[in-house]
Amino acid sequence: MTLANDLDIEQTRAHFPALRSGHIFADNAGGSQVPKDVVDRISDYLLNTNVQVNVDYSISIQSTQRVAEGRAAAARLLNAAKPEQIILGGSSTANMENLLRQFDGDVNAGDEFILMDGEHEANNGTWKKLAARTGAIIKYWHPVITSPENPFSVVHRVEHLTPLITPKTRVVAFSACSNILGSVVPVKEISKAVRAEAAAKGAQKVDISIDAVAYAPHRRIDVQDWDIDFCMLSFYKVYGPHAAALYVRSPVHPSSSSVAHELVYGSTGILPYLLSLTPINDLQATFDAIASHEKSLVDPLLAFFTHPEQRARGLMIVGSEDAHDIGRVPTISFVIQGENPIPSQEIVKRINRKGGVGIRGYKYSCTTEDGVQLSLDGGVARISLVHYNTVEEVHKIIEILKEIIYT
Ligand SMILES: Cc1ncc(COP(=O)(O)O)c(C=O)c1O
Structure with a gap:
């Protein structure tokens, strides 16, 4: 019997045909393997419901439903309150870039963006480009060295982030887990500290932008509990196909999403796979x-x-x-x-x-x-x-x- 806290590793591996080869997949932060059910959904979509969505004949109604299921499934993975808060796209970087293109009018010259030093371009380069277009100023949250024996034992600590906040802070962007450093960053605690400091210093509106791409395969995301404004998730790092979801706190129109429909439907297989790993479906x-x-x-x-x-x-x-x-x-x-x-x-x-x-x-x-x-x-x-x-x-x-x- 499997306890709620134990993985049955053989059963787990049996979901992934690629693992049968015996090859040791040790580059999963670049992209994970995919369970058969996810692949089956992709081919099922293409073989049976590959028509234009949003038309009123029966197969189109089914394919429209399948795409909607993709948005709803992504909302559940992120624990967003509504599917309307999810943008789907080809990659997290593209999702974020497309979103921030709409933000030029929302940012004033002199506004400050605090970015995590050393992090991925998806939550770093995109904000830098917005800053370059609008005259916003970039500040960096630097890590500290934690072991006297190792100059590369770097970790980001919240106490070095909060002093960077000023009345002009507009954005705080960081990764929930770096794809290089591998430490889980306590997002909820940091978000709370950022909001308290921003309120104390009179910052009017601070958006918190989280890159959860390297975090998603390892820990549960909860955008509501974290009290954040943006959150990136790439399906292909979390046992899904090459596509991505972006959580945006203010609801967005479905037309903001642009991605292969078969991949959206394939991604609905991620959640059942994850839930199958323990007997309690949680x-x-x-x-x-x-x-x-x-x-x-x-x-x-x-x-x-x-x-x-x-x-x-x-x-x-x-x-x-x-x-x-x-x-x-x-x-x-x-x-x-x-x-x-x-x-x-x-x-x-x-x-x-x-x-x-x-x-x-x-x-x-x-x-x-x-x-x-x-x-x-x-x-x-x-x-x-x-x-x-x-x-x-x-x-x-x-x-x-x-x-x-x-x-
Ligand atoms: C931490 C992290 N963030 C963002 C990305 C970018 O994801 P995407 O390829 O979906 O743009 C990656 C990809 O390697 C990543 O590791």
Whole structure:
């Protein structure tokens, strides 16, 4: 019997035909694998209801309904109050860019946007472009270094965000989880602190914009509880097809959405898949079970990376090293520096050349609160796992890493 808090890993993996190959998918932050039911829905749409929507013949009524179901399902995944608060599109970056194009008249020169330093362009570049069009000013929320032994152990703390708020603050944009650093950022707590500080300083209207793309596969999103204004979710990172949903607090017209209808219908398979992971059909229970399983993946990886032997070899995590931090997802970025460094691209190449496993490298740069520029010109190597990965796979990855590092 499966307890509410336990994943039946074999049953979970059986949903994903791609996992049968035995390949270790360790680049999930780039995009996850897709359960068969999601794929079946895409082909069902194309095979049976592929007609123009919004016409009054029976098949069009069905296809219109299927697209509407996609918006409603995305609303449930984000816990939005209404489907009318969801924009669907090809990607989170495109959704945000399209939305912010409509905001030029809402922003005044001198308004201030606070952005999380080092974060993805989707919630960073889009706001910067709006600032460039309107004369708004960009300020950065920088991370701090948390381990004296590792200059790359960076984490963003709320106490360095709130002092940036002034009466002119108009936007605070950050990620609920970085696709590089892997720490879960306490959105609710931060949103509360931002709103209190903004009220105390007389900021009239502060929009909070959350990038939940790298967070969504690991933890439950709740835009209402978080009290936020925008939230990005890319289906292809959370067991769905290559499309995305954007939550906007003020309802938007369905015509703001532009995306392949078969992918919208396919995305309705994500929620039933997630709910099937525990016997109690509850999204919070699903994500509790996912968090608990993922901790069993994070722990051996962090133990390996922070072991004195690896430290002496120059192996360093880029992000939080805290093994006991329940807010750590199994996205582990790292570099090898010291006396015998290996460039990150070379690490990635050597691991992938082994065969049977796939990871990737990624660019990352940020400046710490103390003004230290992290020198990661060669980028990081990144292992990113999700709940369908197994502890056995983690041990295989560690064996491969050892071979590469010590031979
Ligand atoms: C944290 C994060 N935000 C946003 C995005 C962009 O998502 P999309 O490809 O849907 O624009 C990505 C993609 O890698 C990401 O990792």
